[in-house]
Amino acid sequence: xxxxxxxxxxxxxxxxxxxxxxxxxxxxxxxxxxxxxxxxxxxxxxxxxxxxxxxxxxxxxxxxxxxxxxxxxxxxxxxxxxxxxxxxxxxxxxxxxxxxxxxxxxxxxxxxxxxxxxxxxxxxxxxxxxxxxxxxxxxxxxxxxxxxxxxxxxxxxxxxxxxxxxxxxxxxxxxxxxxxxxxxxxxxxxxxxxxxxxxxxxxxxxxxxxxxxxxxxxxxxxxxxxxxxxxxxxxxxxxxxxxxxxxxxxxxxxx
Numbered sequence: 495x496x497x498x499x500x501x502x503x504x505x506x507x508x509x510x511x512x513x514x515x516x517x518x519x520x521x522x523x524x525x526x527x528x529x530x531x532x533x534x535x536x537x538x539x540x541x542x543x544x545x546x547x548x549x550x551x552x553x554x555x556x557x558x559x560x561x562x563x564x565x566x567x568x569x570x571x572x573x574x575x576x577x578x579x580x581x582x583x584x585x586x587x588x589x590x591x592x593x594x595x596x597x598x599x600x601x602x603x604x605x606x607x608x609x610x611x612x613x614x615x616x617x618x619x620x621x622x623x624x625x626x627x628x629x630x631x632x633x634x635x636x637x638x639x640x641x642x643x644x645x646x647x648x649x650x651x652x653x654x655x656x657x658x659x660x661x662x663x664x665x666x667x668x669x670x671x672x673x674x675x676x677x678x679x680x681x682x683x684x685x686x687x688x689x690x691x692x693x694x695x696x697x698x699x700x701x702x703x704x705x706x707x708x709x710x711x712x713x714x715x716x717x718x719x720x721x722x723x724x725x726x727x728x729x730x731x732x733x734x735x736x737x738x739x740x741x742x743x744x745x746x747x748x749x
Contacts, residue, residue: 534558535554535561535568539553539568555575569595577612593606598629604623604634607638607645610622611648616646620642624642636661636666636672668699673692673696704734704738707729708739711726
Protein backbone atom coordinates (compact mmCIF):
# COMPACT_ATOMS: atom_id res chain seq x y z
CA UNK A 495 0.00 0.00 0.00
CA UNK A 496 1.02 3.54 -0.58
CA UNK A 497 2.24 5.17 2.55
CA UNK A 498 0.77 8.61 3.16
CA UNK A 499 3.89 10.58 3.36
CA UNK A 500 4.91 13.75 1.69
CA UNK A 501 2.63 16.64 0.96
CA UNK A 502 4.54 18.42 -1.76
CA UNK A 503 4.19 22.16 -2.03
CA UNK A 504 2.14 24.03 -4.58
CA UNK A 505 3.97 27.29 -4.67
CA UNK A 506 2.47 29.16 -7.59
CA UNK A 507 0.37 26.59 -9.44
CA UNK A 508 1.44 23.72 -11.64
CA UNK A 509 2.27 25.85 -14.66
CA UNK A 510 3.64 28.79 -12.69
CA UNK A 511 0.73 30.77 -14.03
CA UNK A 512 0.47 32.80 -10.87
CA UNK A 513 4.17 33.48 -10.43
CA UNK A 514 5.78 36.78 -11.17
CA UNK A 515 9.10 36.88 -12.95
CA UNK A 516 12.19 36.42 -10.85
CA UNK A 517 12.97 40.06 -11.43
CA UNK A 518 9.93 41.06 -9.37
CA UNK A 519 8.12 44.37 -9.29
CA UNK A 520 9.39 47.85 -8.62
CA UNK A 521 9.50 48.72 -4.97
CA UNK A 522 10.22 45.18 -3.81
CA UNK A 523 13.07 44.71 -1.39
CA UNK A 524 15.99 42.45 -2.20
CA UNK A 525 14.69 40.01 0.43
CA UNK A 526 11.29 39.85 -1.25
CA UNK A 527 12.91 39.26 -4.63
CA UNK A 528 15.06 36.49 -3.16
CA UNK A 529 12.01 34.78 -1.67
CA UNK A 530 10.16 35.09 -4.96
CA UNK A 531 13.09 33.51 -6.80
CA UNK A 532 13.23 30.68 -4.27
CA UNK A 533 9.51 30.04 -4.76
CA UNK A 534 9.85 29.89 -8.54
CA UNK A 535 12.84 27.55 -8.52
CA UNK A 536 11.24 25.32 -5.87
CA UNK A 537 8.16 24.96 -8.04
CA UNK A 538 10.30 24.16 -11.06
CA UNK A 539 12.31 21.67 -9.02
CA UNK A 540 9.12 19.97 -7.90
CA UNK A 541 7.88 19.74 -11.48
CA UNK A 542 11.13 18.17 -12.68
CA UNK A 543 11.03 15.78 -9.73
CA UNK A 544 7.51 14.67 -10.65
CA UNK A 545 8.64 14.10 -14.24
CA UNK A 546 11.57 11.97 -13.06
CA UNK A 547 14.28 14.38 -14.16
CA UNK A 548 16.08 14.24 -10.83
CA UNK A 549 19.31 15.93 -11.92
CA UNK A 550 17.55 19.04 -13.19
CA UNK A 551 15.27 19.02 -10.16
CA UNK A 552 18.30 19.04 -7.87
CA UNK A 553 19.84 21.94 -9.78
CA UNK A 554 16.67 24.01 -9.44
CA UNK A 555 16.26 23.22 -5.75
CA UNK A 556 19.86 24.05 -4.90
CA UNK A 557 19.42 27.32 -6.76
CA UNK A 558 16.28 28.02 -4.73
CA UNK A 559 18.27 27.34 -1.58
CA UNK A 560 20.97 29.74 -2.76
CA UNK A 561 18.39 32.50 -3.19
CA UNK A 562 16.67 31.99 0.16
CA UNK A 563 17.70 29.23 2.54
CA UNK A 564 14.85 30.13 4.93
CA UNK A 565 12.09 29.03 2.52
CA UNK A 566 10.77 25.82 4.10
CA UNK A 567 9.12 24.19 1.03
CA UNK A 568 12.43 23.99 -0.85
CA UNK A 569 13.82 21.87 1.98
CA UNK A 570 10.79 19.57 1.92
CA UNK A 571 11.15 18.93 -1.81
CA UNK A 572 14.91 18.45 -1.42
CA UNK A 573 14.12 15.89 1.27
CA UNK A 574 11.85 14.04 -1.14
CA UNK A 575 14.52 14.05 -3.84
CA UNK A 576 17.33 12.88 -1.57
CA UNK A 577 15.11 10.14 -0.18
CA UNK A 578 14.28 8.98 -3.68
CA UNK A 579 17.96 8.57 -4.53
CA UNK A 580 18.54 6.90 -1.16
CA UNK A 581 20.75 9.61 0.31
CA UNK A 582 18.98 9.28 3.64
CA UNK A 583 21.24 11.45 5.85
CA UNK A 584 20.80 14.34 3.41
CA UNK A 585 17.05 13.70 3.25
CA UNK A 586 16.78 13.72 7.03
CA UNK A 587 18.74 16.97 7.19
CA UNK A 588 16.34 18.64 4.74
CA UNK A 589 13.14 17.40 6.41
CA UNK A 590 14.48 18.59 9.75
CA UNK A 591 15.41 21.95 8.26
CA UNK A 592 11.85 22.39 6.95
CA UNK A 593 10.52 21.49 10.40
CA UNK A 594 12.91 23.91 12.12
CA UNK A 595 11.64 26.71 9.90
CA UNK A 596 7.95 25.86 10.48
CA UNK A 597 7.83 23.89 13.76
CA UNK A 598 4.09 24.35 14.29
CA UNK A 599 2.98 23.52 10.73
CA UNK A 600 1.14 20.25 10.20
CA UNK A 601 2.82 19.44 6.88
CA UNK A 602 6.36 19.94 8.19
CA UNK A 603 5.69 17.73 11.20
CA UNK A 604 3.89 15.01 9.25
CA UNK A 605 6.55 14.89 6.53
CA UNK A 606 9.38 14.57 9.03
CA UNK A 607 7.51 11.97 11.08
CA UNK A 608 6.69 9.89 8.01
CA UNK A 609 10.30 9.95 6.84
CA UNK A 610 11.66 8.96 10.25
CA UNK A 611 9.16 6.11 10.36
CA UNK A 612 10.20 4.88 6.91
CA UNK A 613 13.84 4.65 7.98
CA UNK A 614 12.92 2.81 11.17
CA UNK A 615 13.14 5.61 13.75
CA UNK A 616 9.66 4.93 15.12
CA UNK A 617 10.08 6.35 18.62
CA UNK A 618 11.53 9.55 17.21
CA UNK A 619 8.80 9.80 14.58
CA UNK A 620 5.64 9.48 16.68
CA UNK A 621 5.72 12.87 18.47
CA UNK A 622 5.78 14.68 15.12
CA UNK A 623 2.40 13.22 14.16
CA UNK A 624 0.93 14.54 17.42
CA UNK A 625 2.34 17.97 16.66
CA UNK A 626 0.93 17.78 13.12
CA UNK A 627 -2.65 17.19 14.25
CA UNK A 628 -2.29 19.91 16.88
CA UNK A 629 -2.01 22.50 14.09
CA UNK A 630 -5.55 23.95 13.79
CA UNK A 631 -4.83 25.06 10.23
CA UNK A 632 -3.56 21.68 8.99
CA UNK A 633 -5.82 20.66 6.10
CA UNK A 634 -5.22 16.88 6.21
CA UNK A 635 -4.92 15.70 9.83
CA UNK A 636 -6.30 12.34 8.73
CA UNK A 637 -3.04 11.78 6.84
CA UNK A 638 -1.00 12.30 10.01
CA UNK A 639 -3.25 9.95 12.00
CA UNK A 640 -2.95 7.28 9.28
CA UNK A 641 0.82 7.70 9.19
CA UNK A 642 0.99 7.40 12.97
CA UNK A 643 -1.02 4.18 12.79
CA UNK A 644 1.22 2.76 10.08
CA UNK A 645 4.25 3.67 12.16
CA UNK A 646 2.84 1.91 15.23
CA UNK A 647 2.23 -1.21 13.15
CA UNK A 648 5.95 -1.40 12.47
CA UNK A 649 6.51 -2.12 16.16
CA UNK A 650 3.49 -4.41 16.55
CA UNK A 651 1.27 -2.01 18.50
CA UNK A 652 -2.02 -3.08 16.94
CA UNK A 653 -4.52 -1.46 19.30
CA UNK A 654 -2.89 2.00 19.38
CA UNK A 655 -2.55 1.78 15.60
CA UNK A 656 -6.21 0.85 15.23
CA UNK A 657 -7.16 3.86 17.36
CA UNK A 658 -5.19 6.16 15.06
CA UNK A 659 -6.76 4.66 11.94
CA UNK A 660 -10.22 5.17 13.43
CA UNK A 661 -9.31 8.80 14.12
CA UNK A 662 -8.22 9.17 10.50
CA UNK A 663 -11.50 7.69 9.25
CA UNK A 664 -13.56 9.87 11.56
CA UNK A 665 -11.97 12.87 9.87
CA UNK A 666 -11.97 11.41 6.36
CA UNK A 667 -14.02 8.24 5.74
CA UNK A 668 -12.29 7.87 2.36
CA UNK A 669 -8.73 7.68 3.65
CA UNK A 670 -7.61 4.62 1.70
CA UNK A 671 -4.60 3.75 3.86
CA UNK A 672 -6.68 3.85 7.04
CA UNK A 673 -9.38 1.65 5.46
CA UNK A 674 -6.84 -0.93 4.29
CA UNK A 675 -4.83 -1.03 7.50
CA UNK A 676 -7.97 -1.27 9.64
CA UNK A 677 -9.01 -4.31 7.60
CA UNK A 678 -5.53 -5.80 8.08
CA UNK A 679 -5.68 -5.37 11.85
CA UNK A 680 -9.21 -6.75 12.18
CA UNK A 681 -8.23 -9.76 10.05
CA UNK A 682 -5.22 -10.40 12.30
CA UNK A 683 -7.50 -10.18 15.33
CA UNK A 684 -9.91 -12.73 13.81
CA UNK A 685 -12.72 -10.22 13.22
CA UNK A 686 -13.11 -11.08 9.55
CA UNK A 687 -16.76 -10.01 9.38
CA UNK A 688 -15.87 -6.37 10.08
CA UNK A 689 -12.59 -6.65 8.15
CA UNK A 690 -14.59 -7.56 5.05
CA UNK A 691 -16.65 -4.39 5.41
CA UNK A 692 -13.52 -2.23 5.41
CA UNK A 693 -12.20 -3.96 2.29
CA UNK A 694 -15.53 -3.24 0.60
CA UNK A 695 -15.32 0.41 1.65
CA UNK A 696 -11.83 0.56 0.16
CA UNK A 697 -13.04 -0.94 -3.11
CA UNK A 698 -15.94 1.51 -3.22
CA UNK A 699 -13.33 4.23 -3.77
CA UNK A 700 -12.59 2.66 -7.17
CA UNK A 701 -9.12 1.57 -6.11
CA UNK A 702 -7.44 -1.79 -6.54
CA UNK A 703 -4.09 -3.21 -5.53
CA UNK A 704 -2.60 -6.68 -5.17
CA UNK A 705 -2.43 -6.25 -1.39
CA UNK A 706 -6.12 -5.42 -1.05
CA UNK A 707 -7.27 -8.20 -3.37
CA UNK A 708 -5.16 -10.76 -1.52
CA UNK A 709 -6.48 -9.49 1.80
CA UNK A 710 -10.02 -9.81 0.46
CA UNK A 711 -9.25 -13.38 -0.64
CA UNK A 712 -7.86 -14.30 2.78
CA UNK A 713 -10.78 -12.73 4.63
CA UNK A 714 -13.46 -14.38 2.53
CA UNK A 715 -11.67 -17.72 2.77
CA UNK A 716 -11.75 -17.46 6.56
CA UNK A 717 -15.43 -16.50 6.45
CA UNK A 718 -16.15 -19.55 4.28
CA UNK A 719 -17.53 -17.54 1.36
CA UNK A 720 -15.89 -19.53 -1.43
CA UNK A 721 -17.63 -17.61 -4.21
CA UNK A 722 -16.30 -14.27 -2.93
CA UNK A 723 -12.84 -15.80 -2.39
CA UNK A 724 -12.82 -17.12 -5.98
CA UNK A 725 -13.77 -13.66 -7.23
CA UNK A 726 -10.83 -12.05 -5.41
CA UNK A 727 -8.44 -14.75 -6.65
CA UNK A 728 -9.63 -14.32 -10.23
CA UNK A 729 -9.29 -10.54 -10.12
CA UNK A 730 -5.85 -10.81 -8.56
CA UNK A 731 -4.62 -13.15 -11.28
CA UNK A 732 -6.24 -11.10 -14.08
CA UNK A 733 -5.21 -7.63 -12.94
CA UNK A 734 -1.86 -8.31 -11.26
CA UNK A 735 -0.61 -11.63 -12.68
CA UNK A 736 3.05 -10.91 -11.90
CA UNK A 737 2.49 -9.70 -8.36
CA UNK A 738 3.87 -11.47 -5.31
CA UNK A 739 0.31 -11.75 -4.00
CA UNK A 740 -0.91 -13.52 -7.15
CA UNK A 741 1.99 -15.96 -6.96
CA UNK A 742 1.20 -16.65 -3.30
CA UNK A 743 -2.30 -17.94 -4.06
CA UNK A 744 -2.61 -21.68 -3.42
CA UNK A 745 -2.04 -23.60 -6.63
CA UNK A 746 -5.28 -25.43 -6.10
CA UNK A 747 -7.39 -22.31 -5.60
CA UNK A 748 -10.17 -22.12 -8.17
CA UNK A 749 -9.46 -19.96 -11.25
